[in-house]
Amino acid sequence: GAGVSQSPSNKVTEKGKDVELRCDPISGHTALYWYRQSLGQGLEFLIYFQGNSAPDKSGLPSDRFSAERTGGSVSTLTIQRTQQEDSAVYLCASSLPRGGRTSYEQYFGPGTRLTVT
Amino acid sequence: DAKTTQPNSMESNEEEPVHLPCNHSTISGTDYIHWYRQLPSQGPEYVIHGLTSNVNNRMASLAIAEDRKSSTLILHRATLRDAAVYYCILRGPYNFNKFYFGSGTKLNVKP
Numbered sequence: 001g002a003g004v005s006q007s008p009s010n011k012v013t014e015k016g017k018d019v020e021l022r023c024d025p026i027s028g029h030t031a032l033y034w035y036r037q038s039l040g041q042g043l044e045f046l047i048y049f050q051g052n053s054a055p056d057k058s059g060l061p062s063d064r065f066s067a068e069r070t071g072g073s074v075s076t077l078t079i080q081r082t083q084q085e086d087s088a089v090y091l092c093a094s095s096l097p098r099g100g101r102t103s104y105e106q107y108f109g110p111g112t113r114l115t116v117t
Numbered sequence: 118d119a120k121t122t123q124p125n126s127m128e129s130n131e132e133e134p135v136h137l138p139c140n141h142s143t144i145s146g147t148d149y150i151h152w153y154r155q156l157p158s159q160g161p162e163y164v165i166h167g168l169t170s171n172v173n174n175r176m177a178s179l180a181i182a183e184d185r186k187s188s189t190l191i192l193h194r195a196t197l198r199d200a201a202v203y204y205c206i207l208r209g210p211y212n213f214n215k216f217y218f219g220s221g222t223k224l225n226v227k228p
Contacts, residue, residue, distance in 0.1 A: 004160075033214065042204065042218035043161065056214060091160050105151075106216070108160030 002026065004109035006092050012115045013082055021077045021112045025094030032075050033093040033106060034067055043091065049075065050097060082116045089113050121205045126223040129195045137190040137222055139205030144185050148209040152179065152190045154201040155221070161204065164190065200226045 005024045013019050025032050034046040045059040049069045060066070064082075069075040079086055093106040122140040129135040141150065152164040165172055165179045167188075172179040178191040192199055204221040 031214070033216075035216075035218075042220050043216065045215040045217070048214040050214070059215065093160070105163035105166070106153075106161075108162065111160050 004092055004094055004107050006090075006109040006112050008112060009110065010113045010115075012117060015084060015116055016081055018078065018080045019082055019114065021079075021090050021114070023075045023077070023092030023094075023109060025073065025075070025092070026107055027073075028096075029094035029107070030072065030097050031095045031104075031106075032069060033095075034075070034077050035091045035093065036061075036088045037091060037111070038088045046077070046090075079114075082114075084116045087114055087116045120217065121207060121219055123203070123205055123219065123222045125220065126225065128225045128227060129192075131197060131226055131228050132194050135192040135195045135199070135224065135226075137192075137203050137205075137224065138187065139189070140187045141205070141207055142186045144207055145209055148207040150179065150181060150185075150188050151206040151208050151216075152177070153204045153206065153216075153218070154199075155204070156198075156201045161218070164203070166208075195224075195226045197226050197228060200224055 007022045030051045032049040035043040036046055037043050047067045048056040064080045067077045089111040091108055091111045093108045095106045096104040149166050149168050151166040153161040154164050155161040165174055165177050167179045167181055180189045202221040202223050204218045206216050
């Protein structure tokens with residue numbers, strides 16, 4: 001079946017511009033995550049959505065970063081007034097919700113490579 | 118947060134077994150041990166996870182120490198396609214939705 005998709009695959013933008021990154025999770029997955037991966041580094045958690053619950057925004061690095069999830073499916077990560085340090089690969093993942101003691105795996109998309117010049 | 122410690126890199130020969138270690142001495146009783154891997158230019162993919170008992174699946178085996186303070190991911194016959202960064206992650210109630218990936222182990226497979 002279809003996996004997690006992200007668009008665009010690559011984005012080059014000028015410093016100070018706003019960008020929107022899109023994530024389409026796997027159908028039926030109510031949990032959605034955004035991560036950031038700088039060059040040569042591990043993944044950094046940004047934000048988590050679960051169904052209609054309030055999102056966990058504790059990983060967002062500044063108020064220039066925001067995300068929304070419409071209709072419990074597609075999510076958009078917005079970065080306002082981009083800075084060069086925002087350059088990274090932004091990864092989205094989705095999973096089934098936590099069920100009791102069950103720990104479900106996360107399925108990752110291919111990522112969006114953002115370059116801020 | 119319970120953290121993990123992994124070697125920065127390891128090397129293996131093709132078609133030989135690979136044992137990737139992970140130390141997690143501060144693991145709590147409710148933490149699951151997850152392994153993900155990231156192939157070049159791709160998003161991470163799930164490999165295996167366990168709680169207390171050893172686990173096997175089509176990709177790998179996970180051996181968990183009796184005291185749970187360490188674990189080992191076992192690739193029974195490494196292929197060139199297994200060259201990736203392998204992440205050992207603890208997932209518990211305090212961080213269930215916030216994986217801490219760390220820097221992982223970069224596995225190089227030689228033909």
